Amino acid sequence: MKRLFILVFALLGFTSVFAQTPLQNAEEFYRQGKFSAALGLYEYDLKSHPNDPYVYYNIGNCYFKMGSMGLAAANYYRAFKLAPRNTDIRNNLALALSAGGESLVPAGVPPILHKAFFSLSYSELKGLTMVLWWVFCLLACIWVLKRRGGRITATVAVVLLLSAGWFYMRHKAETEPLAVVAAPVAEIRSGPGTNFPASASVAQGHLLTVQDEKDSWYEVIVKSQGIKGWVDKNAIEQI
Structure with a gap:
């Protein structure tokens, strides 16, 4: 009976190892310093999560540890586009770029302004602009039909113009090759x-x-x- 219990627990432990997800295995390899093995699993996970900024961030970390600063910067930048408010992603991108003599913040641009410009992701800013557009259309219809809400309609129109201008500049930055x-x-x-x-x-x-x-x-x-x-x-x- 004692041998049976030992065998059962051994099988359970053996099964739990293989029950781990590729992402869990990748994290374990990374902690062990096996960056190449972790990279392969993160890139495999990317196939099913192509818009996950943290997968790109982890891939960037692997390349950074392996000394490939260019590939690290490329993947950090991909992560930054998807999650620009994340402090770790922003800092690691800036660090990888600085290793090659580059700067994340263009010369002459205040860092706080750069952070504000990227305070929303491209998709979030697009969604905000669309919502403002529909709110403006609704308020404009109310004003035309009932001559009410003129001030709030004008205010929303100004905010919409600012959001549209911001979105336009971000679109240019997003689509830059x-x-x-x-x-x-x-x-x-x-x-x-x-x-x-x-x-x-x-x-x-x-x-x-x-x-x-x-x-x-x-x-x-x-x-x-x-x-x-x-x-x-x-x-x-x-x-």
């Missing part, structure tokens, strides 16, 4: 090929704006330096 240098060094060439001379070298972690593409090359602008040229697609990671 950003990329980050993922290779240790990316050569910026004057044309799409190794037969064109390199005009500059950019370290990993630098942010780029993709302008065009041809074969296996992207035409980019290095945001912090204003350098324009062509870079091998394998050297960068699009965000």
Whole structure:
């Protein structure tokens, strides 16, 4: 009987190990310092949770621990777009970018203004603007039909214009074709090929704006330096 109890408890323990979710296993691997194994499980989990900012954040953490600052920054940036108010995501993104000589807050922009600009996610801001639009339409109809609520209608109209302007600027930022240098060094060439001379070298972690593409090359602008040229697609990671 004693042996039977031991066998049952052993089987239960064995079963509980395999009952863990891939995410739980990934967290355990990460705690053990097995970052490559954790990364594989987080990327597997991403297939079923493509809009989860914390999966991107965990992937970024794995790359950060593995020394791939460019890929870490790319995944932190993806997480930041989805959850811009999260302090850990924002701080880790800023840290990964600073390792490559970049800054999350553009030069000349007060940090508090940058935080305010990203105080809502893109989807939240879109929803707010749509709600304000419908409220304005309802109030405008009431004012036209009954000539009542003129002041509150005007107030909502002003708030709607401000929200729409904010949404427009965020839409431009959201749809900007950003990329980050993922290779240790990316050569910026004057044309799409190794037969064109390199005009500059950019370290990993630098942010780029993709302008065009041809074969296996992207035409980019290095945001912090204003350098324009062509870079091998394998050297960068699009965000």
